[in-house]
Amino acid sequence: MSLAIIWDERFTNISFSHPMIRDISKERIKRFWELLKDEPGIVFVKPDLATRKDLELVHTTDYINKLEKASEDPYIGFLDSGDTTHYPGMFNDILLIVGSSITAIKYSNFFDKIYIPLGGFHHALPNQAMGFCPVNDIGIATKILLEKGERIAIVDVDAHHGNGLQYLFYNKSILKINIFAYDGKFFPGTGHYSERGLGEGKGLNYNIAMPLGSADDSFYEALRILDKVSEFNPTYIIVLAGVDGHKEDNLKSLNLTTNSFNLLGYRINRISKELHSKVISYGGGGYGNYSALCMREFVRGLKGIREKIEKDTEDIEKTKYVKRLVSLLSEGFPSSF
Numbered sequence: 001m002s003l004a005i006i007w008d009e010r011f012t013n014i015s016f017s018h019p020m021i022r023d024i025s026k027e028r029i030k031r032f033w034e035l036l037k038d039e040p041g042i043v044f045v046k047p048d049l050a051t052r053k054d055l056e057l058v059h060t061t062d063y064i065n066k067l068e069k070a071s072e073d074p075y076i077g078f079l080d081s082g083d084t085t086h087y088p089g090m091f092n093d094i095l096l097i098v099g100s101s102i103t104a105i106k107y108s109n110f111f112d113k114i115y116i117p118l119g120g121f122h123h124a125l126p127n128q129a130m131g132f133c134p135v136n137d138i139g140i141a142t143k144i145l146l147e148k149g150e151r152i153a154i155v156d157v158d159a160h161h162g163n164g165l166q167y168l169f170y171n172k173s174i175l176k177i178n179i180f181a182y183d184g185k186f187f188p189g190t191g192h193y194s195e196r197g198l199g200e201g202k203g204l205n206y207n208i209a210m211p212l213g214s215a216d217d218s219f220y221e222a223l224r225i226l227d228k229v230s231e232f233n234p235t236y237i238i239v240l241a242g243v244d245g246h247k248e249d250n251l252k253s254l255n256l257t258t259n260s261f262n263l264l265g266y267r268i269n270r271i272s273k274e275l276h277s278k279v280i281s282y283g284g285g286g287y288g289n290y291s292a293l294c295m296r297e298f299v300r301g302l303k304g305i306r307e308k309i310e311k312d313t314e315d316i317e318k319t320k321y322v323k324r325l326v327s328l329l330s331e332g333f334p335s336s337f
């Protein structure tokens with residue numbers, strides 16, 4: 001068996017999203033289970049709970065105390081200025097979320113590819129919740145793998161730039177690729193293509209900042225940057241496969257179809273086979289009726305199945321821009337663009 005999915009029934013009742021979209025987030029996970037539970041060639045693995053010590057790999061003691069205290073509050077409230085919710089008992093859910101990553105690392109000894117449908121909280125900072133993310137589960141997983149001496153590439157695909165992950169590993173010898181929607185002010189506001197890393201991480205940070213509204217043809221061009229993963233030759237590829245870039249998403253910013261997410265999974269599968277590297281992947285963002293289907297298409301791509309179940313979208317002008325950006329970044333630091 002080569003593909004495992006970390007699954008726990010409790011996932012269907014966990015969301016840190018804004019109250020307006022919490023039900024959509026939960027519905028997405030329920031539908032994902034319905035779509036995937038009978039998919040052949042997948043083993044479902046139950047996650048262990050993380051400990052407070054695991055959270056300390058990324059987060060400050062004061063911040064972890066704040067999360068614990070908020071979890072005891074009998075009401076729903078915000079951890080930040082109005083995006084990320086806390087609710088009674090949330091701390092245990094946080095330990096389940098982070099435990100999923102730790103279980104994935106453990107099981108990567110037995111499976112080449114692992115998918116965590118509820119995970120990929122890439123906005124959280126060491127002392128701050130942000131963008132529906134109370135903790136940075138990918139950051140914690142990456143720290144554990146770094147301590148084991150693994151060589152790591154992070155491929156962060158989501159409608160939103162992974163500011164928290166970029167911040168945590170900007171000066172580390174980790175390849176970091178972000179593909180997302182950007183206009184200079186779109187949430188979280190970071191992700192300019194000139195942010196290329198510092199110190200040991202210099203030249204290893206790639207921001208494929210696509211114009212808002214970019215379509216499948218732009219995304220296909222953006223994926224050319226994955227050649228950098230092959231060059232870097234990691235032992236682990238960590239993939240955030242956020243699906244909030246689908247054209248029907250409620251936080252609409254990109255114009256992608258399910259086909260893009262299938263190709264992402266398919267390309268990652270091909271690269272990991274060539275390199276004999278392990279893959280740990282995450283569901284990331286997604287707030288619409290198509291979110292669960294996009295997740296299934298990513299998983300099927302990861303299994304080596306290439307398929308198109310929608311008509312591709314196109315925007316020739318935006319694609320020209322993305323093509324040029326990928327070419328310039330591939331060659332080095334773009335001096336003018």
Ligand SMILES: [Zn+2]
Pocket residue numbers: 158159160242244285286
């Ligand atoms: Zn997002």
